[in-house]
Amino acid sequence: MTGLAMQTDVKxxxxxxxxxxxxxxxxxxxxxxxxxxxTGQVRQNNEDQFLAAELVKSLRVRHSSVxxxxxxxxSDRGYLFVVxxxxxxxxxxxxxxxxxxxxxxxxxLESCPWFAKHAGHNEDAVFADFRRALGxxxxxxxxxxxxxxxxxxxxxxxxxxxxxxxxxxxxxxGDCRCYLFRDSLLYRLTEDHTMAADMMxxxxxxxxxxxxxxxxxxxxxxxxxxxxxxxxxxxxxGLKPGDVLLxxxxxxxxxxxxxxxASILSEEADPETACRRxxxxxxxxxxxxxxxxxxxxxxxx
Numbered sequence: 001m002t003g004l005a006m007q008t009d010v011k012x013x014x015x016x017x018x019x020x021x022x023x024x025x026x027x028x029x030x031x032x033x034x035x036x037x038x039t040g041q042v043r044q045n046n047e048d049q050f051l052a053a054e055l056v057k058s059l060r061v062r063h064s065s066v067x068x069x070x071x072x073x074x075s076d077r078g079y080l081f082v083v084x085x086x087x088x089x090x091x092x093x094x095x096x097x098x099x100x101x102x103x104x105x106x107x108x109l110e111s112c113p114w115f116a117k118h119a120g121h122n123e124d125a126v127f128a129d130f131r132r133a134l135g136x137x138x139x140x141x142x143x144x145x146x147x148x149x150x151x152x153x154x155x156x157x158x159x160x161x162x163x164x165x166x167x168x169x170x171x172x173x174g175d176c177r178c179y180l181f182r183d184s185l186l187y188r189l190t191e192d193h194t195m196a197a198d199m200m201x202x203x204x205x206x207x208x209x210x211x212x213x214x215x216x217x218x219x220x221x222x223x224x225x226x227x228x229x230x231x232x233x234x235x236x237x238g239l240k241p242g243d244v245l246l247x248x249x250x251x252x253x254x255x256x257x258x259x260x261x262a263s264i265l266s267e268e269a270d271p272e273t274a275c276r277r278x279x280x281x282x283x284x285x286x287x288x289x290x291x292x293x294x295x296x297x298x299x300x301x
Contacts, residue, residue: 030301041287047086047093092154141224155225
């Protein structure tokens, strides 16, 4: 590992134990965020892709008899954070992850009613939207393979975090991860979709054995990769001021321990500084894979 400074009061907690009992009723939260990707120390190319975007409902005034600003913005604000880790070789992996990111971006922009006041309360409808989003991304990657048979087998893992006002939705397929850092506790919100992780959950491997198993790189759910259907893991929870969200590829988590991740998120209030420290730590530990991180800190807006 990297030997970064550790805080002994930082704990790692299962996602199911996230404390949501007394979330404050507050104004919509604003996110301060930054994203960064790096090739690492071993790979020749970067098959990771990421997106960190803000959605704002606006009114553009063209003509009016009433003196007013030409553009007016709603207090509703959405954020979209996506990390995709491509598979299938140099050209295929890069293309698959880029296609998936673009497909999700277009779906959220054109089809997802993110600004609706009731959207966050209709959990099933929102989850259905993101299942459909990953399904469309899957279809787009498969269509590209049909047009270009030399790309056969390409695919991508994908983890998506969508925040609107005070609510967080996560859609996940593969072995990228989404974490929530709250009150000195680091919660892993997603499970790895790999054969090694499945074997660990079944009691066939210990966590230590799963981490070094040859099955740890065999992904069981992905966008594309000749799969007709994507198994999508979905989560929803409330956010509160001070929460920090981390979306990352396995190039980070394979090199930097969760304790070190928690320590960095605790020490660095600035998302850009946190991102750079996380990437630096992964490279210092060997950088065996591409490294991608997005860090978002939520504050009262």
